[in-house]
Amino acid sequence: MTNHWTDIKNANVVMVMGGNPAEAHPCGFKWVTEAKVHNKAQLIVVDPRFTRTAAVADLYVQIRPGSDIAFLSGIMKYLLENGRIQHEYVKAFTNASFIVREAYGFDDGLFSGYDEAARSYDKATWAYELGPDGFAKVDPTFQHPRCVYQLLLKHVSRYTPEVVASVTGADVAKFHQVCELVASTSVPNRTMTSLYALGWTQHSVGAQNIRSMAMIQLLLGNMGMAGGGVNALRGHSNIQGLTDLGVLSDLLPGYLTIPKESEADSARYVEARALKPLRPGQMSYWQNYGKFYVSLMKSWWGDAATKENGFAYDYLPKLDKLYDVLTVFDLMHQGKVNGYLCQGFNPLASVPNKAKVTEALSRLKFLVSIDPLATETASFWKNAGDHNPVDPSKIQTEVFRLPSTCFAEEDGSLTNSSRWLQWHHKGAAAPGDAWGDAEIIAGIFHRVKELYAKEGGKTPDPILKLTWPYQRPASPSPEELAREYNGRALADLPDPADPSKTLAKKGDQLTTFGLLRDDGTTACGCWIYCGCYTDKNLMARRDPDDPSGLGLAPGWAWAWPANRRVLYNVASCDPAGKPWDASRTLVRWTGEKWVGADVPDYKPDVPPSAGMAPFILLPEGVGRLFGADKMVDGPFPEHYEPFESPIAGNPMHKSPLARNNPAARIFKEDRAMLGTSEEFPHAATTYRLTEHFHFWTKHARIPAILQPEQFVEIGEALAKEKGIREGDKVRVRSKRGSIVAKAVVTRRIGPLQIAGKTVHTVGIPIHWGFEGLTKPGYLANTLTPYVGDANVQTPEFKAFIVNVEKV
C-alpha cells in the first residue's frame, strides 16, 4: 500500500476493483465501514462477480474478466475530456508537461520498437526529449503535441463509453456513474482510495492494470493524500515482507536487483541503478544505490567483502535471463532441474496447469517440502482417485518432508499491507517434530558448508565466507535476524557536516538508512528496514495514540521506510508547501523545515521554492503518467485480450500481433495448450472465498465446516441453457484438464454482451484439493493456462476460458 489500512477511513470514495476485501480481508474491511459511517463515503465495486464486497457497495458494475484496462482508460478519457483533474497537482507533480521523443509512436495496438520474433520491444523511443543540459524538456502549458498530456489524451480517446461497454460488458449508465463519482475526488478536499489485490495482478496485463489506477490517482491529485493512494491488499500475512526481503528470483533485499550477466563489475552494476536526475533540483534518491548495496554485502560477507573485490560482487549470482517460477517449472518439465526446495509453497496448486506441474515434479531427483501442512505438492506422487490420478510406480522423485512451525508457534515480525513490521510472540509450542524455518535452513546451510569445506567445488567462497553471527549457529533467533537486517555501524561514523561529531559509534544499531555508507563502514541486511530495531525493538511497539486523528498511530509497530505511514506525503501539500486540504494535514512546510504528524517523505530542510518534486525516488521527481521505459509492454496501458479469450481477435485492434499482450512471454508448448472460443466459449475466473485461506484452512475443522465441499458458480441463464440446477454436479473443462464440482446457480454472475456476442462467466473458487479435512476435491489449477504477466510473470489465473456440462 502507498497508504495503510487505517487510512481507508479517510476516503470519500472507496474504489474496489481487482479485489474483494470483504471476503479476502474482512478485518481490514472494517475501515471501509468507518469511511462509510464517518465520511459518508461511497463504495464502488467493479468486478466480474457480484461478491460479498458488492453486497455492501453503493454501486456495483459487472465487467468481463481481463477487461479492466478498457474500463480504467474510459475513466481517464472522461476525466481528461471533462477537465475533471486536479490541474495544479498534475502540472506540478506529474510528468504531464514532459515532452516525449518524436520517434515514439503507437499504431494498431503496438508501440514503437516492436520485435515480433523476440516478442519484445526496443524501448529506446519511449523516452523524454532531452535538452542540451541533459534534462528533459517540458511544456507547462500542455500545448506541445508531444507532451505527455497530449499523448495520453490521444491514447485514451479511443475508449469511448460505447467502446468500454463493448469490451468490458459494463452497463453504460453505471459506467457514467462510476466516472462521476471518481471525478468528484478531483477537488483538493475529496479523495478516493483504490483497493486491489490479485484480481488485478493475475493477468497477462497485471502490472498495467495497476498502473492505470496509479495514473487516475495522479490525475485526481490523490497520491500522497490521506484517504488516497493505490493500495495493494496483500494475500498472505507476510507477503509484503517476502517481497521487501527480496525473496524473488531477480531481487535482493530492499528492492535492489540481482546483477545481470552482462554487468562485469560492481561499479557498472551500481552506476546503471544510481539514476541521475532528469530535471534540475530533483533528489533522485536511488543515487544512493551504492550505499545500500555495499551495506548489504557487508552484512552478508563481513570482512570478506572489501573495496578491492567490489564488496564481494563476484559472490552474487548473475542472471542470464529471468528465473521466475514459470521458467523454473518449465525447465523442470524439460528435465533440467534436479532438486527443488519448496518452503511454505504449494506449487501443484499455485503454479498453473497442474498436469504440467505434476510432470515437472515427476522429473526431479528430489523434492524437499518445508511446510507445517501436508500439502498437495508433497503428495503429488500419491494417487487420490480422480482428484489426483497419478501412478506412483512411475514416479521416482524422492520427497523429503520437513515439518515446520506456523506463524503462531514462533516469535518474529510480519510485514502487513500497510508496510508495518509488527512483532509477534509465540502463542503455542509446535506439534510433533516440527522445527522453525530458520533452524531448518541453518541445518541445510551447515551441511552444505561442510561439503564445500571437505570437497571444495567451483565457487565455495559465497558459502564458506557467509557471515553467521548467531549465538546458537543451529538456531538463529528472530531477534538476531531482525538486528541484522536493521544494520549496524562497523566503525565510528563521523557527521559529514561536522567531522568532530559522531553520528553512530562502532557496533551501534543504526537508526536510519540515511546513515548508510558505501565505504564498508556500515552493514545492513535490508536498507528499507533500517530503523526497525535500534537499541530497542520498535516493531514491538503497541501505542495506539493517534494525535492527528488520521489513523497514523506513529507509535504502533514500525512502518518502512523510516516509520512513514503515507508514501509521497509531501504531495499532500501544494507547491508552496501548504496542505491541499487542511483537514488532512500529514506534513507541511513551516518556513524553515518540513514537519507533520507523519514523517515527511522529503529532505527535511529543502524549501518548496527549490522546486524539488515529491516523488523523490524517481529521476524526474514527478509521478509518471507516461511510464517511459520502465515497463516492458508500453509506456501507456492498453487493452489486450487475455491469452485465452471468449471472443476472437481484439475489439480495439486489427493486428493479430496485438490480440494479446505483445510483450508477454509464453512458451511454445504452452501456447499449444491454449483453447479456442469455439471449443471453450465461457470466460472463467478463479478466486478465494472468505471461509478459507488458500489451501491452508481446509486442514482446520471450523473453516472446513463453514465451506465443506468444492463448487463452481454459474449464472442462471447459462444454467438454464445447460439444464443445471443448484447442487448438481458439473464438469468444467479447459484445454488443460477438467474438474467436477457442485454448481451454485446465481444471478450474481450474469451474461454480458461483448463485441456483439453473449459471454457467460464461470466462477471457480480455488480452495479444494486432495489433502485436508474438507471433502476431497480437484485443484482448480487443473484448468489454468501457463502464461504470466509481461512484467512480473504473475500467472493469468483470473481470465481464461472453459466449457461446462452437467455430469
Add this chain to the structure above:
Amino acid sequence: MAISNETSDVVRRSATETTSPSARKRLEVAKLIDISRCIGCKACQAACMEWNDLRDDIGLQEGTYANPPDLTDQTWTVMRFHEKELPPKGLSWLIVKDGCLHCSDPGCLRACPAPGAVVQYSNGIVDFNQDACIGCGYCQAGCPFDIPRFGRKDGKAYKCTLCSDRVAVGLEPACIKTCPTQCLSFGAKSDMLHLAGERVRELVERGYDRAAVYDPAGVSGTHVVYVMPHGDPELYGFPKDARISPTVSVWRSSFARGLGVVTMASVLVAGFFHWMKVGPVDPDGRADGKEE
C-alpha cells in the same frame, strides 16, 4: 445451557407455577444486527462454535453459500443468503444472520411442558436447560422463527444462548466480539434501539427509503433486533407479523389446563362408577390366564 448461578435472575420458567426469584433485576440487553453492514464472513459462526465448543459435521455443498445449510444442535447461528432484485440498487445479496431472537414473550417457554427447561433471565435472555429438557419438540412448535433444533444423540433442544455465560460476567457474546464490520452490536436494549434508529436514518440518506427496525411487537419485542435496509421482513425470511401460534396459546392456556383437570376428574369419576358397578379387576380370573 443455562448457568446455575443465574437462577436468582430467572424471571420466568417453563411449566412452573411457583413464584420466580425476583431479588435481582439486571439491565435488559439486546444484540443489534445491522444487515446493511453484514459481509457474510461467517466469523460469528466460527466464534459461536469456538466459544460454545460446537463442531457440526463437515457437510456437503448444496448449491448455496450457507454452510452448514441450516441450524442444528451444533450450529446455533447460520448466515443465510438471499438474492433479490430490489431498489435502489437492483440486484441485491441479502445476508442474514439467523438464530434465536430471544423474545420478550418466548413461544418456546410458553409451549414447553418440562418444568424449568426453558427460562428467561431478567436481562431478557431466553435459555434452555438441557438437563430438564424432555425432548418433546414443543418449543420448536412454539417458536415463531423456527429456531430450536434437537440433538442427534441426546434428543434435547438447543439454540443460541446469547452467550448468557459471557453476558453474566460482563462480556459481550462471542459473535459480537468477532464481528469486523460493526454489523453486530450489543448493549442495553434501549441503547441498541437508539443505535438502530441512527442506522435507519443513515440508510434512508443512502436511498433505502423503507429501512426499518425489526423488533416484532407480536412477541412483545425481541432481544435480538435487526436493521433491515429494505424494511420488509419477509425479504429476509422473517414473518411480517411474528406471533406465537394460537395452538400453543390454547395448549398452555388456563382453558387447556382447566380442560385437563376436567378430563382427569372425569376419568376418576368414571372409574369410581365402574368399580361400584363391576367391582375390582381380578387378574387371576382371566380365562386364558395371560396378561393383557
